[in-house]
Amino acid sequence: MEPTDSLQYQQFMERINRGDRIEAEDWMPDDYRQQLIRLISMHGISEIMGALPEKEWVPKAPTLFRKLAIMAKVQDEMGHGQLLIRVAEDLMAPLGKNREDLMEDLFTGRLKFHNVFHMATPTWADAGVIGWLVDGAAIITQGMSLSCSYGPYARALARIVEEEGFHIQHGESICMELAEGTPVQRQMLQESLERWWPALLMFFGPPEGNQLSTHQQKNLDYKIRSKTNEELRQKFLTKYVPRIRSLGLVIPDPTLSQDPVTKVWQYAQPDWTLFRQIVNNQGPRSQARLGLRQMSYQEGQWVRRVLAMTTPAAV
Amino acid sequence: MSDAISFDVYEVFVQLEPMSAHQHQFNVLASSPEMALELGYENFCRRTGAVSLWVVKRDAIHKWTQDNFSGKERLAKTYRTTEDYKYLKDKWRHYRENPMTQEGPRNGRTAD
Amino acid sequence: MAAQPIDRDVKPEWRDALVDLLFQLADDDLLVAFRGSEWLGLAPHVEEDVALSSLAQDEMGHAAMYFGLLESLGLGSRDDLAHLRPVAERRNAIMVELKNGPGTYLEQPHYDWAFTIARAFCYDVMESLRLERLKSSSYVPLRDVARKISGEEKYHLLHHQIWIRRMALDPDAKTRLQAAFHRVAQDAGDLGSTGAHTAILEESGLLPDASGLTRAWQDQVQEFLSLQGLSWTPVRETSTGRLGKHTKDLEDALDTLSEVYRSDPLARW
Numbered sequence: 001m002e003p004t005d006s007l008q009y010q011q012f013m014e015r016i017n018r019g020d021r022i023e024a025e026d027w028m029p030d031d032y033r034q035q036l037i038r039l040i041s042m043h044g045i046s047e048i049m050g051a052l053p054e055k056e057w058v059p060k061a062p063t064l065f066r067k068l069a070i071m072a073k074v075q076d077e078m079g080h081g082q083l084l085i086r087v088a089e090d091l092m093a094p095l096g097k098n099r100e101d102l103m104e105d106l107f108t109g110r111l112k113f114h115n116v117f118h119m120a121t122p123t124w125a126d127a128g129v130i131g132w133l134v135d136g137a138a139i140i141t142q143g144m145s146l147s148c149s150y151g152p153y154a155r156a157l158a159r160i161v162e163e164e165g166f167h168i169q170h171g172e173s174i175c176m177e178l179a180e181g182t183p184v185q186r187q188m189l190q191e192s193l194e195r196w197w198p199a200l201l202m203f204f205g206p207p208e209g210n211q212l213s214t215h216q217q218k219n220l221d222y223k224i225r226s227k228t229n230e231e232l233r234q235k236f237l238t239k240y241v242p243r244i245r246s247l248g249l250v251i252p253d254p255t256l257s258q259d260p261v262t263k264v265w266q267y268a269q270p271d272w273t274l275f276r277q278i279v280n281n282q283g284p285r286s287q288a289r290l291g292l293r294q295m296s297y298q299e300g301q302w303v304r305r306v307l308a309m310t311t312p313a314a315v
Numbered sequence: 316m317s318d319a320i321s322f323d324v325y326e327v328f329v330q331l332e333p334m335s336a337h338q339h340q341f342n343v344l345a346s347s348p349e350m351a352l353e354l355g356y357e358n359f360c361r362r363t364g365a366v367s368l369w370v371v372k373r374d375a376i377h378k379w380t381q382d383n384f385s386g387k388e389r390l391a392k393t394y395r396t397t398e399d400y401k402y403l404k405d406k407w408r409h410y411r412e413n414p415m416t417q418e419g420p421r422n423g424r425t426a427d
Numbered sequence: 428m429a430a431q432p433i434d435r436d437v438k439p440e441w442r443d444a445l446v447d448l449l450f451q452l453a454d455d456d457l458l459v460a461f462r463g464s465e466w467l468g469l470a471p472h473v474e475e476d477v478a479l480s481s482l483a484q485d486e487m488g489h490a491a492m493y494f495g496l497l498e499s500l501g502l503g504s505r506d507d508l509a510h511l512r513p514v515a516e517r518r519n520a521i522m523v524e525l526k527n528g529p530g531t532y533l534e535q536p537h538y539d540w541a542f543t544i545a546r547a548f549c550y551d552v553m554e555s556l557r558l559e560r561l562k563s564s565s566y567v568p569l570r571d572v573a574r575k576i577s578g579e580e581k582y583h584l585l586h587h588q589i590w591i592r593r594m595a596l597d598p599d600a601k602t603r604l605q606a607a608f609h610r611v612a613q614d615a616g617d618l619g620s621t622g623a624h625t626a627i628l629e630e631s632g633l634l635p636d637a638s639g640l641t642r643a644w645q646d647q648v649q650e651f652l653s654l655q656g657l658s659w660t661p662v663r664e665t666s667t668g669r670l671g672k673h674t675k676d677l678e679d680a681l682d683t684l685s686e687v688y689r690s691d692p693l694a695r696w
Contacts, residue, residue: 023367071464072484074468075476076395166400172407173400181696182691184691247415248420299540303540304471305597306600387581
């Protein structure tokens with residue numbers, strides 16, 4: 001690692017503090033590159049893994065319109081994975097790594113994916129809640145990251161955030177239909193909310209308290225991110241709690257309340273030990289989804305080999 | 316015509332600010348990438364400046380043009396835009412003002 | 428001789444043929460789209476995953492348009508028609524209903540890429556020939572739909588042709604692809620069939636040259652494959668799926684694709 005008092009490092013930090021965007025071929029400190037690879041490869045692989053829970057409902061979507069919309073939605077998630085993996089690959093290239101290594105890291109457990117995508121999706125309402133609330137949470141994180149100091153990531157996110165507008169409305173539309181629907185449909189929605197609530201709180205990561213982790217501090221210093229986990233979670237609660245309640249849904253936390261003066265939300269902490277188990281691939285559907293991903297990846301190996309083959313000019 | 320002068324054509328792409336895409340400007344005649352960059356900058360960035368400049372030798376560009384698209388128009392896919400969900404705005408406003416109970420909407424569902 | 432255009436009112440003696448044809452078209456595209464949607468997230472290459480989904484969405488959109496034509500003929504809502512009709516009433520070809528591989532999309536799919544490409548190519552060739560004819564159908568609403576959607580089909584054909592050309596350059600991939608085409612041919616007999624009303628479809632101009640589809644299709648498939656050094660096992664026309672005779676694969680597919688809708692067809696979803 002470069003000494004932080006080197007001229008190169010100081011010039012780099014001047015660029016960061018000035019609000020410059022760093023580009024792939026620019027000089028950057030090793031730990032800046034490492035932080036980016038860590039963050040973006042996790043984000044990218046989460047999109048790819050995130051296609052799987054919703055995908056369970058793609059062929060089953062109730063109407064032709066819903067079938068079309070959810071196909072497009074999950075396709076977008078794969079497309080977001082593509083963008084982010086390309087950004088990560090360019091960062092990893094100087095280290096001699098590519099997306100094959102990312103997949104290997106996923107299978108060996110070195111590369112984690114977001115807690116929400118380890119959860120079960122037993123009903124159609126889960127497809128709605130993922131679009132409405134999980135994507136709602138994601139857009140809060142991604143909105144923050146638009147200001148990321150790394151240009152290629154920020155530009156990929158700009159494309160992603162634009163598409164998420166459709167995703168959220170697609171999810172809202174499913175949930176609205178269930179909320180306005182039969183008692184059975186409402187019940188399905190209420191149960192789904194109860195299932196997802198702790199996972200939604202976990203989505204932003206553990207609250208920092210007064211102690212920022214080393215990673216967190218570095219990401220803030222390097223302007224890779226600009227808000228803490230807790231700040232993002234508070235934003236989510238402010239935006240979504242009133243909407244959830246307006247549909248007559250009951251949030252499974254009797255202690256949930258907002259301070260009328262400070263506007264800070266009090267909420268029951270989810271089980272953070274469970275969170276760590278989940279992201280370490282011990283969640284309800286972790287092994288099944290990893291298995292599915294690994295099988296399709298391995299069985300597609302011969303296809304990728306043919307695809308990657310350099311050929312004489314096409315006819 | 317034994318001493319005919321020949322240049323390469325380079326297409327010039329300029330990025331005006333860090334969050335925007337590189338946009339095609341026009342092209343220049345040049346004999347090396349280095350010269351194409353310099354000429355491209357002077358020719359097409361003289362009013363706007365740039366944060367990034369790309370030149371690509373024209374024969375390195377593979378393309379689809381009008382012939383590839385005509386007769387192959389894609390249908391509008393409104394289901395994948397926010398176009399088909401505009402009705403939601405009114406519904407959210409309605410239920411903000413008239414929240415549902417645990418049994419559902421107080422006066423039945425709203426019109427779409 | 429061009430048939431008299433039919434704007435709305437179909438002669439009573441032609442109506443059954445028209446309805447049957449529309450079900451063939453709608454059911455074919457519905458199943459092609461359904462099988463395509465099962466691949467979502469599982470394709471061998473991320474970029475291909477995204478591309479494949481666009482093709483499946485196109486087909487689902489086309490199915491919705493055909494079901495819409497049936498709806499406007501008073502046969503029921505398009506969602507009822509797509510989701511609630513029993514197996515024996517389905518008019519799709521056998522080839523399009525077959526599973527992508529031995530497993531299911533939820534667990535252990537073991538999906539077969541070579542089969543997927545071979546089948547898709549065979550279907551695309553048939554669809555392009557059928558759409559060419561439908562573009563001059565005497566039934567104006569169908570003619571209009573055919574003109575609208577035929578543009579998208581050209582990308583589908585191109586996509587699968589590129590894959591086949593590439594796979595044919597590699598000995599291992601070529602062997603897999605050859606085996607896949609052989610398998611597809613075994614179940615492709617009814618793909619070019621237009622079912623019980625072929626004579627009326629031709630006479631009425633609803634589907635001009637309906638009886639020439641199988642032959643034209645085989646010629647075109649064979650010609651393209653032979654250019655890649657692949658062979659095609661000629662098939663004899665049957666009418667299995669077009670008469671409502673199907674495999675267990677279709678039963679399972681219908682159970683899946685209608686699971687939520689069937690749970691309460693009167694509810695709004």
